[in-house]
Amino acid sequence: MTRTTTFHARLLRSGADPQTVTVRASSDVPPRTLRRAAGGGGELNFDVYALLDADGWPSAATYTYVESLSREPSAADE
Template sequence: MTRTTTFRARLLRSGAEPQTVTIRSSSDAPPRTLRRAAGGGGTLNFDVYALLDADGWPATATYTYVESLSREPAAPDA
């Protein structure tokens, strides 16, 4: 049986205030990366964060911004 852990992720990004979000993980270790939905429009946008500090695990972990990714949504099946 997989154990689900809920933890607080602190997200750091240059030029922005730190943001804290609650994350659910199905692992006994913090995820190495997080993808968070960002923006909108006609594409799917994600901000990618990498694990920076897990000293507070399993209650907290800190992540730093790496990059933003975007892709077109999949076409519906006809």
């Protein structure tokens, strides 16, 4: 059985102040990527972050920005 872990993710992005968010993970290891909701409007926008440093695991991990993704909402999203 996999346990759920709550940890603090430090998100790094060039040109922006570092941000710390609380994340739940259903694993005993830090997730390799995080996808965070971003923006708004008629599309679903996500910022993707990759694991950079897990020295503080299981209480904390640091991630760096990789890319932003967006898609049109489907009927299942409404």
